[in-house]
Amino acid sequence: MNLELGGPGPGCSAMRVRRLLAGELAGAEAERTLLHVQGCARCGQVQRELLLEQEALRRDVPFPAFAAGVAEKLAVRPRRSLLSRWAPMAAAAGVVLAASVLALRPSDTETVRSKGAATAQLFVQDRAGTRELSAGEPVVAGARLRIALHPGRRTQAAAVLIEPGETSVLYSGAALNGPLPQAFEWTGQGAASLLVVLADEPIDAARIHGVKDAPRGADVWQVQLHR
Amino acid sequence: MNVKGLRVLEGGRAGESSGPPSPAGLLAELYEKHAAAVYGRCRYLLKDDAEARDALQDVFVKLLQALPELRQASSPTAYLLRAATHHCLNLIRARQGQWREQLRILGAARRQETEPPERRELVRMLLLAAPEEAQEVAVMYFVDELTQAEIAQELSRSLPTVRKRLKEFLAAARAALREAMPDVLLPEPEGEAL
Incomplete structure (x- = not known):
């Protein structure tokens, strides 16, 4: 047979x-396809x-569930084992957390680097999209910035913006x-410094005005902002 | 927080009315428009709902990392289905031997029935019998029902190359069917000459 x-x-x-239903056809092509589908058993079945x-x-x-799953996968970075801590957060926070992660999806190039297992990243969202802030890249007015922590075994964190x-x-x-x-x-002008401190004990963030103020033994990351 | 030189955005999503769409809004939009097609493709190729759910998310993760490509695509639907097909074919290639067993079972079942095997199910089983390059073309032709010219355009390949791939698929499919269902013949597709 x-x-x-x-x-x-x-x-x-x-x-x-599919394209007709997705609104991807226009004009005569859309009309022709619509007429065809209305009178065609095979396309009606589709x-x-x-x-x-x-x-x-x-x-x-x-x-x-979809958004949480996507967020979880975005948060997993091949070079680190963050999944075990990230997954429960994503599951708990659902869509809102998914949105946060999407805004900050990690890239392979880190803005600031850690000497140990812990790292931090700074992400920027502006009219060009969302990405990790590159070294030396100016921060445009109105851009949204967000810090992501990868603290390793550190339990406490502080982030401060230092301007003149x-x-x-x-x-x-x-x-x-x-x-x-x-x-x-x-919203400042000129230059500023962003400091991220990770430690094992609670940090008095108000006392930090520079790297020298970080608690003894803490991990400190710094990134310069300018415009 | 209101200090000089700094404005904290509550929840990080302030100002959604201007600038690019919020990430949550973007994901919701992509879900509404495209997730059903991608999930359908993953279920079709993987034949496992749990794997399909996982694959759906994987495809969207890749998509979010390549948004400019999606925006440049002449048909986002075709682009996403192709991405889903590519992803799932990679997954099922790891199960290289399974298609023979599935085809054998289908052939055995068919001998007890008068109904011909469901054509798309047969295409799915025969995919792995074909060379890798022919698999994606076969899905685009037999499942998505794109014309050869449309496939050539979508893949940025020449028309003769697309024809060659389809012939490779049919040759491999016929060889596989000779073993499992010797009485079944696959004629050339009616729509277009190969």
């Missing part, structure tokens, strides 16, 4: 039906199958593994 494996037919194409695909997605992978005559505490508390809860916008 002969068995057809299928393939595009005269006017029939599963991909064209349309029904696509609806079943939608149902399967909603049933098996609702958006919160002014020091602002960005974060002080537990050494979260991943992005800090709040992004910030640097």
